[in-house]
Amino acid sequence: MKNRREEIRNYSKNINLLYVEDDVVSQEYTLKFLSPMFENIILANNGEDGFNKFLHNKVDIVITDINMPKLNGIEMIKKIQNENRNCYFIILSQHDESDIFLQSINLNVDGYILKPFSFDELLNSLEKVIEKFKLEYEAKNHKYYIEQYLNLMDQSNIISKTDTEGIITYVNDSFCKISGYKREEVIGKKHNITRHHENPNELYEEMWHTLKVKEESWEGVIKNQSKSGSTYYVRTIITPIKNIKNEIVEYFVVRDNLNTVVDDKKFLFEKIEENELSILVVLQIDEFDMLDKFYNASTVEKVEKNFAFQLLSYLPKEYSFVNVYSVGNGSFALLTEFEDFNKSELSLEKYLNDFVENVKKSNLEFEDMEFDLNITVSYAIGKYMLYEDAKEGLENALKQKTKVSFSNDSSIIASKEAKENLEMIKTVKIALDNFNIVSYFQPIINNKTKEVEKYESLVRLIDENGEILSPFHFLNISKKGSYYNKITQRVLENSFKILKTINTKLSINISAVDIENEQTRTQIFTLLEQHKGEANRIIFELLEDENVQDFEVIKDFIREIKSKGVQIAIDDFGAGYSNFERILEFSPDILKIDGSLVKNIEKDPFSRNIVETIVLFAQKQNIETIAEYVENETIFNILNEIGVDYSQGYYFGKPEELEQRNK
Template sequence: MIDKILNTRTILAVDDDPTNIHAVAGYLQPHGAKLLVANSGEKALEVLAQNIPDLIILDINMPGQSGIEVCRKIKQDTRLEQVPVLFLTGSVKDVSEAFAVGGVDYIVKPVRSEELLARVSTHIRLSQLVKSLDKANLLLESVNESLEMKVQERTLELVTVNKNLRIEIDERRRLQDKISYLSNYDFVTRMFNRNSMEQELKVVMETQSDADARSFLYYIDLDQFKIINDTCGHVAGDELLRQIAELLRGGFEFASICARMGGDEFAVLSQSLNLDDAIKRAHLIKDNIENHRFEWNEEVFKHSISMAVVEIDEGIDSVSHLLSIAERTCFESKRKGGGEVSIYNYSKDYIDKTQQQMKIIPLIHQAIEDNQFILYFQHICANNDSKLQKIEVLLRLQDESGKIKPPGHFIPVAERFHLITEIDKWVLKNTFKAISSLPENIIVSINLSGEFIIKSNAVELIRDLLLQHKVQPSRICFEITETSAISNIGATHRFMLELNETGCLFSLDDFGTGTSSYEYLKQLPVDFVKIDGMFVRDIENDEISRKMVESISGIARAKQIKVIAECVESEAALNIINNMGVDYYQGFVAHKPEPLMNLFTLVK
């Protein structure tokens, strides 16, 4: 069936990650699909200027023009406005905006064969149905005109012609009703779709008064929906969605409005006397859904939901604002591990903080594009007379006013919203370019995120930079935090082994904070261990900290691994770690971070 649908169909795949492009091609081309590819939004628009595909698979997060921007331009082009756009995303946080600009569906990366084929074939079939309906309408219009001419010319056949005309008109109306239904209702659950819910919310927000009943939006996300799709297939997933829809319809008053917002997310617009009443209703719905047993192929599944309750009041100024609050409040339930009901009033501080963080995202994008990041450095001092010098490269951000922002201002945001890999790339490219002019006795430590090191092209990028700038690998030490290494120990181990072969060094940063630190020290091929500053900062006053540093130093020496103590801020602390035999120290007692460009002056 899929071969019949995809054969000779032209599909444009747009993604800056060649791994995703190869995966999409590998899944679609065996079924006869003709694949066009582009590695950026700009390239995609160039391809579309010459071609009109049957479907577009579009990555949301790309350098340059994002998938959201590209989709908006596609939908403004009359040649392309009917081409379905299927988004690829690494996080469901982008889904709301993706649907808002005209996307028909989304797939969460990494791309899975079964899901991709099901979504692509479904939307190509729907697209072809709409095209067929459009052609039928044109044909019917032509038939109507022809019939009207015959009525005028052949009055003797009036009865017969009128009868045929009524049949044709009825068919046309049925087709138009079907198109209208599909534009306002979800095909799977027969509920309102997102567009219809937005229209209903707009009406409520424009007409609500100080009546006794108050309006609330309930936003619901199934926690284990992916398990059903992965284990039982998308047919089972659709059946589960239909059953959840029925539970929601039965759990609210007839006047309530229910909608499927996309994927496994639902929304209900309803009225209650007060917030406490709305919360009770939310818990009743939650219990009803979580007690439901979904049976498929003699297997029984139970599932939990994450839920948000938002009162629609004067503090919410638009439908998009309301949905943004609801989605973020629901995400707060997800963040707690799922199976939670979060109330906007109670979650407001967290959501407001998230919205503040969102404002930093454009600054990060601009800093990457306009080189507004600044490289700093700090000496790592040896407790011997080694002629080798070690420095750690640090990062700062300069805002529009010229103020220097510390990493704590933007790194957590970059990590949360998956921008950290682009920052790592910027740091690597600019650091290699800078240190190529420094003396060869300087070893440079560079911090890498856990998200970057699991990328398939991470090692290749570093090798290319080593060759491009003619930097000896032995001058480079990559610092990987213990928590990042533990989160994906297999990928970290492979990354370190491949670069160890070139001569690069590795340091395990923030050591001692993990639950199984020594076990991972045995597994990973590290050259240095950097003791977390929480054990060093107050070492002269805290006996437990001293014992921790002694323990880590002893284990490291047994494995012939050098030890670095960070956050050494006093002479007393320095004397203690020297007596313990720590190999290197780093902190304000020796050197405060300064711009990397200053180092070029110092070494002249």
């Protein structure tokens, strides 16, 4: 019996059982038997109580006594069935009268057990009910899955049905859209209504031989002609549908619009020649050539294909291009007739700008990988040399990064070290999912007092083996996918949370990329509002980046947060892209002297001279200075002698957690 009860338990986790019994002894006795099998048991003390609890709970199985006060079991079952016919019922009764038994049969109860009963009898009834429940549940699931598949197929494919003579009996919306025909214009007509005159007769002879004689599916690419006379290509699968007697009763036709993703430029040029006047949009996945540096050829191809198949979904809903062409190396073309687009009364430039924004806001996901994509767009209107003009415009836009052509940064990544990078992306994703992106905090001391006056928040990743990784291992590769922004958001959350633990100032790193991200800016302002009494304890260290798209956004951001009492520090000053001109633009409160200058200051006079120059300049501008990589007492003494205000490094403390992480 134990094994049988375990089998029921394995399937009853999602089943809610209502047990109705007025006798306390029977109730306790039976519950001991039922409890190990069912996690969700609802107990009722009489028929009226049972019906009320049924109304307020999801109930799948009812086990009930007959003789009860207020409402007997038979009457309760009738009332429940009036509300829900999908319940299963098992009656436990002391009555063996034929009229009660007949009433139970008429109510289609699933089990009738006379008291006193053995648990083996109840177990037999439960097994039968569970088996019915299981079959019905699987049938519903199967039907639900089929409906979803059919709906997905109907939305993503061009579908039609014909009788055995090729007369059209059904077409979906996609068929009407691409062919230009309304349903009433094609239902009842032969399928050759869309046949292109250039297709050879041999194509159709071979098709019908496969379908009628061999009784097999036919597959191939067909050139079709729409109602307006334009050409479109479809990859077609025609399948014979048979009845139970194995007779063909109809043909089911599924087409994939090759105009959605066409890999041959000749189809594009043919289409341009057909139109009197066209709009050609050429777009490029930004920095697509970087793919070979991170991923293997197979991954690059998947990125390109997955983006191609989703491309139409990024277009604004007000107008849909039919033709999408893959022209190689992350470039694609959209083509439409000028007059057709002109009828929409849309601004082409705004339409394309919205298109670029839709791509930017979306994520490309496949095989547990996720990418932020950005594109550059160029367009041309005309007929002759149209592709060449649009392509030249795209190349110029990529070089100049002009707003006119909607130039944006790319987040696609690829490399020879594909395996390692893929593993690291996976590690980052797992860490984010498990709240293992954490913040460590390194003290910054006042050189005069040697007291800790600030901490810097430094991101760390804890991998599945518990190993703590520094940003060197994961941050750059995260910048190329959608995870970088999520890491920044997690760091901001961790950092503001620590304000409750420390009474010093807190320095948080943000990059130009972070500031340009609207979602990150919004999070920062929200956190500052939530902690407005402590905003004067926050320092944002600006990590500079040569790929800044809009300095005005950054300067506006700095002005706004400084108005809230936040300080700005320029990180790694004296190296990279930091320069004195940038100080005029950003008006920082603090300069963090680049560690490469500090760690060489003992032996390298040139490094010392640069540090002295920075400090002298900062003092004249009333800007504080912090030296990083202070590794020993000698370096500290030199910095103190020069006049550096603060020191940070292993000589004073390593980065560490200041509180237990809250998972």
